[in-house]
Amino acid sequence: MAVPLAHFQQLLWALNAAVGFVLAALLVLRKNDRVYPAFSFYIFLTLAQAALLFLIYRRWGFSSTLAWPVAWTSQAIVMCARALAVAEVCRHLLSRYAGVWALAWRLLLTSAVLVFLFSLLAMRKGWFSVLTIAQLGLELAIAVAIVGLLLFAKFYDVIPTQPLRSLAIGLCLYSCFSVLNNTVWERFLDQYDALWNLLGMLAFLASLLLWIVALRVPSPAPTREELLLPGSVYPSLSPQINLRLHLLNKQLSQFWNVGESEL
Amino acid sequence: MTFLFIFAGLVVFLLSLLVWALRGPRRNAQKQPDSLSLDDLSRRHIIFLPQIRQILAPQDFSFLASRGSPKLAHRVRKERRGIALAYLAAVQADFRKLLKLARLVTLLSPEVVAVQEFERLRLSCEFSLRYQWVRARLILGPTPLSQLDGLTCIVSGLAVRLESAITELGERAALASELASSPHGHGVNLE
Numbered sequence: 001m002a003v004p005l006a007h008f009q010q011l012l013w014a015l016n017a018a019v020g021f022v023l024a025a026l027l028v029l030r031k032n033d034r035v036y037p038a039f040s041f042y043i044f045l046t047l048a049q050a051a052l053l054f055l056i057y058r059r060w061g062f063s064s065t066l067a068w069p070v071a072w073t074s075q076a077i078v079m080c081a082r083a084l085a086v087a088e089v090c091r092h093l094l095s096r097y098a099g100v101w102a103l104a105w106r107l108l109l110t111s112a113v114l115v116f117l118f119s120l121l122a123m124r125k126g127w128f129s130v131l132t133i134a135q136l137g138l139e140l141a142i143a144v145a146i147v148g149l150l151l152f153a154k155f156y157d158v159i160p161t162q163p164l165r166s167l168a169i170g171l172c173l174y175s176c177f178s179v180l181n182n183t184v185w186e187r188f189l190d191q192y193d194a195l196w197n198l199l200g201m202l203a204f205l206a207s208l209l210l211w212i213v214a215l216r217v218p219s220p221a222p223t224r225e226e227l228l229l230p231g232s233v234y235p236s237l238s239p240q241i242n243l244r245l246h247l248l249n250k251q252l253s254q255f256w257n258v259g260e261s262e263l
Numbered sequence: 264m265t266f267l268f269i270f271a272g273l274v275v276f277l278l279s280l281l282v283w284a285l286r287g288p289r290r291n292a293q294k295q296p297d298s299l300s301l302d303d304l305s306r307r308h309i310i311f312l313p314q315i316r317q318i319l320a321p322q323d324f325s326f327l328a329s330r331g332s333p334k335l336a337h338r339v340r341k342e343r344r345g346i347a348l349a350y351l352a353a354v355q356a357d358f359r360k361l362l363k364l365a366r367l368v369t370l371l372s373p374e375v376v377a378v379q380e381f382e383r384l385r386l387s388c389e390f391s392l393r394y395q396w397v398r399a400r401l402i403l404g405p406t407p408l409s410q411l412d413g414l415t416c417i418v419s420g421l422a423v424r425l426e427s428a429i430t431e432l433g434e435r436a437a438l439a440s441e442l443a444s445s446p447h448g449h450g451v452n453l454e
Contacts, residue, residue, distance in 0.1 A: 097370045097371070098372075098373045098374070099369065099370075099372040099373050099374045099375035100369060100370055100375060102374065102375070103375050103377055103380065107377075122266065122269060123266060136270070140270070140273065143274070143277050144277065146281075147277050147280045147281050147284065150280075150281065150284035150285060151280065151284050153284070154284045155366070155384070156366050156369065156370055157363070157366055157367075157370075158370070165285070169281070169285070172277075172281055176274045176277060176278055179270055179273070179274050180270070180271060180274050183266055183267050183270040183271065184267065228371050228372065228373045
């Protein structure tokens with residue numbers, strides 16, 4: 001028979017499920033599910049995962065042979081949904097600006113893939129399980145993508161709306177925590193196992209609360225694409241810029257020499 | 264244990280970047296005017312560089328020290344240093360204005376070139392470092408004329424770049440109307 005879950009863990013699980021349900025309800029009632037379909041799908045999936053695992057743990061036990069594959073498979077599906085939610089946040093923030101968006105999504109995707117591969121390679125020599133490595137790599141990639149997105153926004157003076165900002169923060173913080181949690185868990189597996197789920201649930205609860213606050217009111221619909229300048233403007237600048245930069249530098253150096261002799 | 268340090272370090276670094284990215288504009292950045300105009304772009308700081316060079320020339324201070332008094336020379340040096348610092352702040356304000364306008368042009372372009380954007384990022388970083396360096400040298404030690412020259416080149420380069428961009432846009436009125444529809448206003452006024 002399974003080892004019974006700790007009482008506090010059960011309470012926290014129930015609380016997480018309740019708060020997740022509130023968020024899901026808010027998403028539907030405030031029609032935010034239409035604005036953020038991928039994020040909503042992710043939240044619904046987490047609820048479904050929690051319900052499924054609860055039934056399995058209750059019926060067959062926490063350490064049953066069925067629990068492990070179901071838990072990890074559902075986790076893989078939820079993580080893919082998370083990645084889609086992150087992509088949605090990125091699209092909401094930058095897709096209005098066609099040129100910047102084209103640059104940003106390529107850079108962010110490349111960074112995320114590189115970080116994912118780095119994680120796989122870095123941890124390959126350790127004693128980590130394949131699933132943990134994949135999860136850690138994906139969480140780190142998500143965190144990198146969100147931080148990169150916010151850096152892009154800062155550089156181009158694009159101000160994210162409050163809900164979008166909260167979604168990004170929540171996703172990033174949870175991913176960062178997951179990375180730490182997974183790393184520590186793998187290092188101190190025996191001593192840390194009981195705490196691992198608990199801390200993970202607490203981190204997710206914090207993210208859920210952040211999202212509830214952000215999505216308690218209807219979010220503004222995505223803005224249409226901005227009116228753009230003619231396509232020939234930007235690419236035609238480069239040679240002119242280089243030439244004029246060169247000329248200006250030459251003028252400046254001559255001017256400087258003249259100025260210096262006059263001093 | 265190595266993994267723990269590597270990933271913990273990465274997470275800390277990412278969280279620091281997150282906090283920095285979410286921070287509002289800096290105090291001195293808020294001081295800059297809300298609107299930009301083409302007139303501002305044409306009034307470049309470069310025209311004041313000879314005067315600034317002149318006020319920082321060591322010959323002046325030697326002359327004052329020899330004909331007047333060391334106290335007088337010290338006072339003049341202090342005052343002139345204040346002027347140079349104000350000039351430096353103006354250069355920085357120019358740079359920020361130009362950068363703001365460059366970003367707006369990029370935001371409203373259907374296609375952007377990564378190399379151009381990275382160049383601007385590099386210019387920004389270079390400017391920031393040089394600015395801090397020159398400022399520190401002005402406050403603490405001997406006058407760094409060569410650095411001031413380098414800093415001026417960066418700003419001027421960006422000014423020329425933006426001037427080209429504006430020229431390419433053709434009709435100023437058409438540009439103004441398009442920029443007026445930009446997000447958050449961006450505080451740009453090309454009228």
